[in-house]
Amino acid sequence: MAREYELKPAPSVEGDSLAGTTTSVNRRQFLRYGFNTAAGVLTASLGILGFASILLPPGATGGGDLAVQFWAKGREDEAWYGAKHLQPMTKTDFKNEAALSSTGTSGASGVWNGVPVVVMYVEHSKNAGTIESNGKARFQFTEGIDETGKYVGHFDDLAEADPRLMPSEDLVMVFGRCTHLCCIPGWQLVSNSFTEDSWTPGGGDDGGTKLFCICHSSRFDPTVLEMNTNRNRSNGATFQYAGIRRSGGPAPVGLPIIPIQLNGDNIEGLPDYVDWYTYCD
Numbered sequence: 001m002a003r004e005y006e007l008k009p010a011p012s013v014e015g016d017s018l019a020g021t022t023t024s025v026n027r028r029q030f031l032r033y034g035f036n037t038a039a040g041v042l043t044a045s046l047g048i049l050g051f052a053s054i055l056l057p058p059g060a061t062g063g064g065d066l067a068v069q070f071w072a073k074g075r076e077d078e079a080w081y082g083a084k085h086l087q088p089m090t091k092t093d094f095k096n097e098a099a100l101s102s103t104g105t106s107g108a109s110g111v112w113n114g115v116p117v118v119v120m121y122v123e124h125s126k127n128a129g130t131i132e133s134n135g136k137a138r139f140q141f142t143e144g145i146d147e148t149g150k151y152v153g154h155f156d157d158l159a160e161a162d163p164r165l166m167p168s169e170d171l172v173m174v175f176g177r178c179t180h181l182c183c184i185p186g187w188q189l190v191s192n193s194f195t196e197d198s199w200t201p202g203g204g205d206d207g208g209t210k211l212f213c214i215c216h217s218s219r220f221d222p223t224v225l226e227m228n229t230n231r232n233r234s235n236g237a238t239f240q241y242a243g244i245r246r247s248g249g250p251a252p253v254g255l256p257i258i259p260i261q262l263n264g265d266n267i268e269g270l271p272d273y274v275d276w277y278t279y280c281d
């Protein structure tokens with residue numbers, strides 16, 4: 001019988017039937033999600049340098065490549081981008097994949113400047129003017145609350161100050177570390193009701209198309225953009241950020257956005273908000 005690895009039980013979250021349960025995966029599954037392991041080791045090994053030092057702007061260290069690359073390690077045979085491992089992400093890749101979806105969405109794990117990211121495509125420009133009950137995904141721009149339930153502000157407040165935080169070309173990219181215990185959530189890594197190809201408005205926990213963290217089942221809705229707050233793990237400083245909403249599970253808040261731009265068809269990340277990615281430092 002295959003050896004089983006126990007993942008840490010999540011803290012109990014009221015009203016969440018999945019919280020508090022222990023999740024087991026066998027060796028095959030563990031290796032299958034090798035991206036989580038590999039990126040965790042990568043981040044740990046860079047810890048001595050400080051997290052910010054691996055997110056330097058172009059030219060600052062002779063590195064600083066803005067390009068985002070697909071990351072399909074361990075999933076080469078099953079992810080739609082399996083054959084594109086470490087190739088630059090393009091908008092066309094996501095658009096073509098979304099055309100196969102009933103909700104008009106697609107997503108993929110990636111790596112950018114040495115850190116894990118997730119890029120998601122939502123056919124917002126096509127669906128924003130249609131009735132929400134048709135199940136076609138579009139972005140929603142909302143207020144946000146912190147982990148205590150306190151209102152912290154509206155996404156628009158941040159986007160007005162920096163329009164680059166708005167989804168660019170129907171694409172949004174987030175930092176790929178869970179706000180619970182820093183595992184790496186993935187787009188449709190597993191099949192369940194949270195990841196199926198269905199969409200409901202409002203940022204609740206029903207409907208599919210959620211970014212799902214396999215460690216303790218946290219869910220994030222990439223179509224709901226909000227303002228939120230988190231803390232720098234090293235010095236405790238609180239910061240506000242633009243992010244996607246946490247819709248369920250033990251994660252306290254949503255995942256921070258990394259603004260992007262297109263260079264031709266290639267997707268590039270902009271290293272302007274390094275502080276937002278320090279909650280796992």
Ligand code: FES
Pocket residue numbers: 010178179180181182183213214215216217218249250251
């Ligand atoms: S690390 Fe626990 S749910 Fe993501």
